[in-house]
Amino acid sequence: MSMPDFPDLPTPIAALKPYVPGLPLETLARRLAVAPEHIAKLASNENPLGPSPRALRAMAEAAIDVSRYPDTDCAGLTADLARWHDVPEDWVVVAAGSESLLGHVVTATLGPGRKAVYPRYAFQAFVNAVQKVGASGVVVDEPDLVVDIDAMIQALAEQPHLVYVANPGNPTGTWLEPDALARWLAAVPPHVVVVLDEAYVEFLPPDARGDAMAWVRRYPNLVVTRTFSKAYGLAGLRVGYAITQTPLADVLRRVRSPFTVTTLAQVAAQAALDDAEFLARTLHNNAESGARLRTGLAQLGYRVLPSATNFVLAQVGDGAAWARAMEQQALIVRPVGNYGLPAWVRISIGTPAETERLLAAATRLATAASVTQ
Numbered sequence: 001m002s003m004p005d006f007p008d009l010p011t012p013i014a015a016l017k018p019y020v021p022g023l024p025l026e027t028l029a030r031r032l033a034v035a036p037e038h039i040a041k042l043a044s045n046e047n048p049l050g051p052s053p054r055a056l057r058a059m060a061e062a063a064i065d066v067s068r069y070p071d072t073d074c075a076g077l078t079a080d081l082a083r084w085h086d087v088p089e090d091w092v093v094v095a096a097g098s099e100s101l102l103g104h105v106v107t108a109t110l111g112p113g114r115k116a117v118y119p120r121y122a123f124q125a126f127v128n129a130v131q132k133v134g135a136s137g138v139v140v141d142e143p144d145l146v147v148d149i150d151a152m153i154q155a156l157a158e159q160p161h162l163v164y165v166a167n168p169g170n171p172t173g174t175w176l177e178p179d180a181l182a183r184w185l186a187a188v189p190p191h192v193v194v195v196l197d198e199a200y201v202e203f204l205p206p207d208a209r210g211d212a213m214a215w216v217r218r219y220p221n222l223v224v225t226r227t228f229s230k231a232y233g234l235a236g237l238r239v240g241y242a243i244t245q246t247p248l249a250d251v252l253r254r255v256r257s258p259f260t261v262t263t264l265a266q267v268a269a270q271a272a273l274d275d276a277e278f279l280a281r282t283l284h285n286n287a288e289s290g291a292r293l294r295t296g297l298a299q300l301g302y303r304v305l306p307s308a309t310n311f312v313l314a315q316v317g318d319g320a321a322w323a324r325a326m327e328q329q330a331l332i333v334r335p336v337g338n339y340g341l342p343a344w345v346r347i348s349i350g351t352p353a354e355t356e357r358l359l360a361a362a363t364r365l366a367t368a369a370s371v372t373q
Ligand SMILES: *Cc1c(COP(=O)(O)O)cnc(C)c1O
Pocket: 096, 097, 098, 099, 100, 123, 166, 169, 170, 197, 199, 226, 227, 228, 229, 235, 238, 239, 240
C-alpha cells in the first residue's frame, strides 16, 4: 500500500519557494576556514557602521528585565514614533520587522481568489506573503528597472484588493518622483489597500522624498511601512512599523501575534530614533562610499543602476558566478537570479575599507577574465 504524500499541503503552500537570504557571514567563514572578521558581508543591506551606540546602551540597561514578557503594544516606542511622524498613536503599528507587517497587510486583505498588483522586481518577501495566502499576483513590468506608475495604474483594471510599491525599490534601488506616487495614490479606488514600503526612505535625497504622512492623512486605504533594519542598523533585532489611519491600524493590531517585538528591540529602536548623530554618520558614509563604489564599478565597465538606497545593482555578466568568485575572496554579495535578474548582483554599500576591498577583488576578477578570454 503506497503512503499518501505527507504532509498533505494546500496548493499555495506546496508551491512556496523559500526566501533566499544573503549568505551568512559565519557560513562563509567556516567554508573558507577563516575568522568571521575577515569576511565582508555586502549582501543584506545592513548598516556597515553597526548599530547606534545609544541603542546598545539601552539594550544593556533593559537586559535585566528579559524575564518579563515584552509590552505587546510597544507603548513607549509607539508614542515616540507618533511624535516623530506627528500622527495619532493609534495610527502606529509596531511589529517584528516591516517584513512581518507586509505579511499582516496581506493576511488582512487577501485570500484565495483575490489579487495583489505589484511591480516585476517587488521585494521577494512580499511576493511570498501573497502566494502563501493563495492569492494571485498581477505583475507589472519594469522595463527600465524603474516602477512604471502608468502601468501600475492601468493594472487597477484587474480589480485587486491590494497594491504594493517599495520606494526606493529593492533589489533595483531605483525610485519614483513624489508626483508619480501622488498620481498613483489618487488613482487607486478607496476600497483597495495600498502599501507604500519605505524601508530605504532615509537614503532618498530630501528633494526626492514625498510627504508620506500627508498621504496617510489623506488616504485611509494607505499603509506606509518603515524599518529599523537599514539606516538605523538594527536588522538583527527585528523591528519595523506601519503607519495608517485607525481602521486599518486596528485590523493590523488584531492580525499581529502578541509579544513578537522583544523588550530589547523596543528600547533599542527608541534609542536609535533619538540618535540623530548616528543617522547622519550613516548617511554620510553611504553617500561617500556609494559614490566610490559606483565610480569604481563603472570604471570596470559594469552598468550600475542609479540608487537612492544603501546598495547598488550592477550588471556583471553572470551574477551567480561573479558572486561565487567574490566569495573566494571572502566577500559576500547578492546574486539576484531569483528576481529574474541573472546578469546582475546587488552590492550593499559598506565602509570605505570594505568598498576598496570589493573594488580590488572586482578588478582582480575582471583582469583574470580578460586574461582567460
Ligand atoms: C529590508 C526590506 C524590508 C524588511 O525589513 P525588515 O528587516 O523586515 O524590517 C522591507 N521592504 C524592503 C523593500 C526591504 O528591502
